[in-house]
Amino acid sequence: MRLDGRIAIVTGAGSGIGAAIARRFAAAGAQVLAADVRSEAVGALAAEVDGIAAHVCDVTRAVEVDALVVASVERFGKLDVIVNNVGQSIAGWLKDASDEEWQQVLALTLSSTFFGVRAALRVMLPQRSGSIINISSGAGFGGSPGLASYGAAKAGVNNLTRSVAVENARSGVRINAIAPGAIETPAILAWARSLPGGVPAYEATLLPGRFGRPDEIAAAALFLASDEASFVNGAVIPVDGAASARMAAIEVPKP
Numbered sequence: 571m572r573l574d575g576r577i578a579i580v581t582g583a584g585s586g587i588g589a590a591i592a593r594r595f596a597a598a599g600a601q602v603l604a605a606d607v608r609s610e611a612v613g614a615l616a617a618e619v620d621g622i623a624a625h626v627c628d629v630t631r632a633v634e635v636d637a638l639v640v641a642s643v644e645r646f647g648k649l650d651v652i653v654n655n656v657g658q659s660i661a662g663w664l665k666d667a668s669d670e671e672w673q674q675v676l677a678l679t680l681s682s683t684f685f686g687v688r689a690a691l692r693v694m695l696p697q698r699s700g701s702i703i704n705i706s707s708g709a710g711f712g713g714s715p716g717l718a719s720y721g722a723a724k725a726g727v728n729n730l731t732r733s734v735a736v737e738n739a740r741s742g743v744r745i746n747a748i749a750p751g752a753i754e755t756p757a758i759l760a761w762a763r764s765l766p767g768g769v770p771a772y773e774a775t776l777l778p779g780r781f782g783r784p785d786e787i788a789a790a791a792l793f794l795a796s797d798e799a800s801f802v803n804g805a806v807i808p809v810d811g812a813a814s815a816r817m818a819a820i821e822v823p824k825p
C-alpha cells in the first residue's frame with residue numbers, strides 16, 4: 571500500500587503509536603506533518619526521517635488544531651489524511667476522580683479528536699476526498715475498572731466516528747477508528763516493569779500472551795489511509811490480538 575503524493579497529519583507523533591504511524595506513512599511515500607506538544611520529540615523525528623516535518627501543537631486547544639490544518643494547506647496545498655492519535659487516561663476509581671481529572675481526560679481524548687475531525691472536514695469536504703483516522707481503544711468497548719473516564723471518552727470517539735461517517739457518507743471523505751489493545755509504548759512498558767514479575771508476567775495475563783507493537787497499529791492506519799480502504803467508512807477496527815472479542819465473564823475450561 572502506497573501513499574505517494576499524499577499529505578498526512580499525525581497528532582501525538584512524538585512517541586509510541588503516533589511516531590510509528592508517522593514513520594510508516596513517510597515510508598509509504600506520504601509527506602507527514604508530525605504534530606506534538608513536545609517540540610523536541612517531533613523535531614528529532616523530523617530530523618531523522620525524510621518526508622516528516624514537525625509542527626508544535628496542543629490538541630486540547632481548538633485554535634491550535636485549526637492552525638495545524640491550515641499549515642498543511644498553506645505548505646502542501648491540501649490535506650489527504652489526518653490521524654487524531656492523542657489520548658490519555660488517568661487511572662483511578664470514578665468515585666475518587668476530581669472534576670479536573672475528568673475534564674483533563676475528556677479534553678485530551680475526546681475534545682482533541684473533535685477538534686481534529688472538524689478542522690479536517692472543513693478542508694476535505696470541499697476537496698471531496700480525505701481519510702480521517704481516530705485512535706480509540708479497547709477501553710471504549712466495555713467497562714474497565716479504574717478507567718471509567720477514559721473508557722467514556724473513547725466510547726465517545728467511537729460514536730463520533732460513526733456519526734460523522736453517516737453525516738458525510740456520500741462526500742468522498744472517509745472516517746474510521748482503530749481500537750488498539752495493550753501496545754508496548756514507553757509509558758505502558760515503564761508501568762509493566764514496575765509490577766511484580768515485570769513485563770513478562772504482565773504479558774502472560776494478556777489474551778494474546780504479548781503486547782502489540784506500535785507498528786502493528788501503524789499497519790492498520792496505513793490501510794485506512796490508502797485507497798485500498800475505499801469502501802471502509804464508519805468502522806471501529808479492533809487491533810488487539812482478540813482481546814475485545816472475549817466475554818471474560820464466561821470461562822470455558824480447556825479440554
Ligand SMILES: NC(=O)c1ccc[n+]([C@@H]2O[C@H](COP(=O)([O-])OP(=O)(O)OC[C@H]3O[C@@H](n4cnc5c(N)ncnc54)[C@H](O)[C@@H]3O)[C@@H](O)[C@H]2O)c1
Binds near residue numbers: 705708
Ligand atoms: N499504548 C497503548 O497500549 C494504547 C492502547 C489503546 C489505545 N491507545 C491510544 O493510542 C494513542 C497513543 O497512545 P501511546 O501509548 O502511543 O501514547 P504515548 O504517550 O506514547 O504518546 C502520546 C504522544 O502525545 C503527545 N501529547 C500529549 N498531550 C498532547 C497534547 N495536548 N497535544 C499534542 N500532543 C500531545 C505526547 O507528547 C506524546 O508524544 C492514545 O490515544 C491512546 O489512548 C494506546
